[in-house]
Amino acid sequence: MTLLALGINHRTAAIEVRERVAFGPSQLTTALTELRALPRVREAAVLSTCNRTELYCITEADGEQDVLDWLSRFHALPTEELTRCAYHYVDGDAARHLMRVAVGLDSMVLGEPQILGQLKDAYQVAREAQGLGGELERLFQHTFAVAKQVRTETGIGENPVSVAYAAVSLASRIFDDLSRASALLIGAGETIELVARHLHEAGVRKLSVANRTRERASHLAGSLGGVAISLDEIPEALEGADIVISSTAAPLPILGKGMVERALKRRRHRPVFMVDIAVPRDIEPEVGDLSDIFLYTVDDLQEVIEENRRHRQVAADQAEALIEHGVNHWHHERRIRSAGEVIRDVRSHGERLRDEAQQQALERLARGEDAEKVVRRLAHQLTNRLLHQPTLALRSAAAEERQELLEAASELLLSDAEQGH
Structure with missing residues (x-):
């Protein structure tokens, strides 16, 4: 396998x-x-x-x-x-x-x-x-x-960073003072929860969370002093949002170009920073073509992420060493399990041959044959049956000059005999 x-x-x-x-x-x-x-x-x-x-x-x-x-x-x-x-x-x-x-x-x-x-x-x-x-x-x-x-x-894991952190970090570069910005978060999963907490730590106090399930949105928004809204209320919420970050599991986009365009008009074209973390995307790519919209996807966060990567490289090298040890241990355990299967098969084969020879010996004894002759015949028969297949394999290995197989057989089959001398 x-x-x-x-x-x-x-x-x-x-x-x-x-x-x-x-x-x-x-x-x-x-x-x-x-x-x-x-x-x-x-x-x-x-x-x-x-x-x-x-x-x-x-x-x-x-x-x-x-x-x-x-x-x-x-x-x-x-x-x-x-x-x-x-x-x-x-x-x-x-x-x-x-x-x-x-x-x-x-x-x-x-x-x-x-x-x-x-x-x-x-x-x-x-x-x-x-x-x-x-x-x-x-x-x-x-x-x-x-x-x-x-x-x-x-x-x-020190100084936690994530796609969520990278999105907020990028927002902090665009806005001089995040405490004056309003944020609309779409979704209420783990990623959006991280985004919300990073935004709150960065000073954002006007926070709205839109989600299909209002109860989950309320739980997240309430813990950070924000408000929960339904997905149907997003068009209205867009009017006051300077930052929009979305991460849902929706199969189709939630924000379309028309919806955002209408919100921009009501905002008098004040710019909006948007990050679409979702895959499939929550925001239609065409939204990025609108003036006053700065739309980023997860792929656009790479520059921010690379900066974070450098700070973690030393720890990553240590992690690689621990992983290598883990892989070796996994290999070791897997080989032991594999050997166990072979051992079970070999023992099962030997026990089957033993039971057959034993049954034949008992039948001869029951017929009154000489016990010593029966025992000698049993030993001879069992030895031949046990060694028949290994003998054929060794002859084949010798003919094919497979020296490594011959050496392995010697180590497996003769080690006890050598120890006895």
């Missing part, structure tokens, strides 16, 4: 592709069921965030193409287009990639903490959809342990 990690992320695919390959929450169970049903796939988990979509699978040999073809079919995307921006890792490299993702080393913002929570959510969904077996279950648990160690022993 092969461990496979296949996906796309912010480094390999533009946002236009990422939003087409993203899995919405309502799609995940269906996706896992279909993926798990592929002939060569034994286990599966799906991680889908604004910056990446990744499939983690236990497959038979050559299962990668099946998984890639399925991903293409599911999202109605030409396989050739997906192939150009997809990456894949197998076995140790796949385990290493998952661990790097978990601690934020593969994130747009180096060391950002959100991804670990998203990965734990993906793990839980896969469990509930019965996508996990022993291999992926152990891998995820081991990954979570490594991530905890990295967070505890390195500075990777």
